[in-house]
Amino acid sequence: xxxxxxxxxxxxxxxxxxxxxxxxxxxxxxxxxxxxxxxxxxxxxxxxxxxxxxxxxxxxxxxxxxxxxxxxxxxxxxxxxxxxxxxxxxxxxxxxxxxxxxxxxx
Amino acid sequence: xxxxxxxxxxxxxxxxxxxxxxxxxxxxxxxxxxxxxxxxxxxxxxxxxxxxxxxxxxxxxxxxxxxxxxxxxxxxxxxxxxxxxxxxxxxxxxxxxxxxxxxxxxxxxxxxxxxxxxxxxxxxxxxxxxxxxxxxxxxxxxxxxxxxxxxxxxxxxxxxxxxxxxxxxxxxxxxxxxxxxxxxxxxxxxxxxxxxxxxxxxxxxxxxxxxxxxxxxxxxxxxxxxxxxxxxxxxxxxxxxxxxxxxxxxxxxxxxxxxxxxxxxxxxxxxxxxxxxxxxxxxxxxxxxxxxxxxxxxxxxxxxxxxxxxxxxxxxxxxxxxxxxxxxxxxxxxxxxxxxxxxxxxxxxxxxxxxxxxxxxxxxxxxxxxxxxxxxxxxxxxxxxxxxxxxxxxxxxxxxxxxxxx
Amino acid sequence: xxxxxxxxxxxxxxxxxxxxxxxxxxxxxxxxxxxxxxxxxxxxxxxxxxxx
Numbered sequence: 001x002x003x004x005x006x007x008x009x010x011x012x013x014x015x016x017x018x019x020x021x022x023x024x025x026x027x028x029x030x031x032x033x034x035x036x037x038x039x040x041x042x043x044x045x046x047x048x049x050x051x052x053x054x055x056x057x058x059x060x061x062x063x064x065x066x067x068x069x070x071x072x073x074x075x076x077x078x079x080x081x082x083x084x085x086x087x088x089x090x091x092x093x094x095x096x097x098x099x100x101x102x103x104x105x106x
Numbered sequence: 107x108x109x110x111x112x113x114x115x116x117x118x119x120x121x122x123x124x125x126x127x128x129x130x131x132x133x134x135x136x137x138x139x140x141x142x143x144x145x146x147x148x149x150x151x152x153x154x155x156x157x158x159x160x161x162x163x164x165x166x167x168x169x170x171x172x173x174x175x176x177x178x179x180x181x182x183x184x185x186x187x188x189x190x191x192x193x194x195x196x197x198x199x200x201x202x203x204x205x206x207x208x209x210x211x212x213x214x215x216x217x218x219x220x221x222x223x224x225x226x227x228x229x230x231x232x233x234x235x236x237x238x239x240x241x242x243x244x245x246x247x248x249x250x251x252x253x254x255x256x257x258x259x260x261x262x263x264x265x266x267x268x269x270x271x272x273x274x275x276x277x278x279x280x281x282x283x284x285x286x287x288x289x290x291x292x293x294x295x296x297x298x299x300x301x302x303x304x305x306x307x308x309x310x311x312x313x314x315x316x317x318x319x320x321x322x323x324x325x326x327x328x329x330x331x332x333x334x335x336x337x338x339x340x341x342x343x344x345x346x347x348x349x350x351x352x353x354x355x356x357x358x359x360x361x362x363x364x365x366x367x368x369x370x371x372x373x374x375x376x377x378x379x380x381x382x383x384x385x386x387x388x389x390x391x392x393x394x395x396x397x398x399x400x401x402x403x404x405x406x407x408x409x410x411x412x413x414x415x416x417x418x419x420x421x422x423x424x425x426x427x428x429x430x431x432x433x434x435x436x437x438x439x440x441x442x443x444x445x446x447x448x449x450x451x452x453x454x455x456x457x458x459x460x461x462x463x464x465x466x467x468x469x470x471x472x473x474x475x476x477x478x479x480x481x482x483x484x485x486x487x488x489x490x491x492x493x494x495x496x497x498x499x500x501x502x503x504x505x506x507x508x509x510x511x512x
Numbered sequence: 513x514x515x516x517x518x519x520x521x522x523x524x525x526x527x528x529x530x531x532x533x534x535x536x537x538x539x540x541x542x543x544x545x546x547x548x549x550x551x552x553x554x555x556x557x558x559x560x561x562x563x564x
Contacts, residue, residue, distance in 0.1 A: 005338050005355040021354050025336050070310065070336035072354070445552065447544055463540050465547025479547030483539065495539050 138421030187512020225372025266361025412472030
């Protein structure tokens with residue numbers, strides 16, 4: 001399990017634009033970098049990210065080898081109704097991790 | 107084309123040499139500027155130093171002042187030594203540089219054949235919304251801010267949380283925030299042991315990191331917490347009234363906070379058009395001449411120096427090299443490619459010193475590490491080595507201040 | 513620490529070369545000496561020796 005940081009408000013007014021920040025601790029090994037022994041380290045990156053809000057995908061991103069370690073993503077959405085936000089990171093070697101947060105809309 | 111350029115240069119240089127002894131003006135009387143003025147004077151060049159303040163307060167060792175281990179007066183240096191040697195020192199603010207003249211704040215002008223600028227840094231508190239530097243002192247220039255932070259720590263009740271921040275690279279004194287965290291942690295451990303210190307960092311790696319972490323684990327476990335960028339260490343906003351420091355992922359309520367804002371080259375370097383889009387000054391690594399305005403040389407924290415850090419030692423080394431280059435250029439000779447040294451000591455508690463050193467030479471238009479040289483003190487070294495390095499730090503301070511200020 | 517200025521150039525050169533070779537128990541001079549050639553070290557020693 002990678003360490004994940006997520007920042008979003010616990011509550012929002014209906015129709016309010018909410019900013020969300022996420023960060024996952026990951027090496028983002030490019031697959032091009034030789035190690036001290038001269039052997040190129042195999043690629044190991046996060047390749048995809050989605051945010052699902054009450055079963056609807058509201059944000060997605062594709063990540064590439066040029067993206068720095070510990071990828072930070074910031075995006076916004078409109079608070080429509082109370083519910084669950086599910087954040088999923090997928091990557092090389094079958095990596096997949098999902099975190100959820102609740103948002104109360106008043 | 108090439109011949110015409112050379113002819114042009116010769117025509118420009120000739121009258122100055124023919125009419126009178128060439129004049130060099132140095133702006134800035136810190137470690138870089140004061141050293142440069144003295145070195146030029148010793149090379150027989152007529153020098154005028156322009157420095158706004160009557161005395162200089164040293165940033166090196168000012169973290170010890172914050173932690174109550176040293177008094178401010180030990181940081182103060184005057185310019186009597188330079189005057190005694192015959193260097194003209196003018197205590198006025200330099201506003202800008204127009205053509206081959208320095209324009210002072212009162213409108214007076216100082217003509218020069220070559221200009222050396224050591225303008226240091228400017229701080230950009232506006233980059234952090236809500237930041238009030240009186241409420242959350244940066245203390246990143248020795249002076250009233252240093253004493254303000256010290257008084258805030260002294261007034262804090264035992265059990266408070268001290269929040270410090272370290273900016274992203276580049277900034278003045280790369281190990282400085284970590285020395286500050288160490289010495290404040292020492293103060294808390296000895297005076298207010300129920301308190302805690304959180305160091306919020308906009309980076310995931312820093313200078314002498316393994317040595318600092320080794321010391322923190324031994325000396326300040328449970329007291330000092332370092333929060334790197336990847337754990338949410340970047341400060342994005344503060345609330346001065348509520349003493350809240352907000353990061354990308356949370357907030358910390360501070361009894362005392364010291365927020366070090368992002369930085370750029372000193373204001374006059376910007377006014378004189380010597381900075382690039384980064385906010386710092388690109389220079390030739392052999393002559394330290396500006397890449398943007400010929401005839402103006404820059405040294406110290408304000409420049410883009412490649413691998414060389416922004417430190418007093420680096421400024422002092424660059425000043426000596428720059429003085430030789432300026433003297434050579436005034437004689438119509440090409441400056442010799444230099445090698446420069448930097449050594450930087452940090453204290454993690456009284457009697458416990460660690461160091462990093464480097465040797466640099468011009469490569470690909472910047473200053474690059476000489477391969478195989480430099481590095482940090484050994485990990486796991488015995489206490490006697492740490493004590494020796496703490497002593498050498500004091501020796502270094504006496505040596506460099508004597509070299510800069512006489 | 514004794515002052516370096518005015519010490520014989522040969523002694524300074526010898527010490528620097530020893531530090532560069534990892535001898536003695538330096539804290540920082542080994543790291544610095546490794547950045548210089550023998551010729552450069554001799555030039556530094558001559559300069560330091562000649563300074564007051």
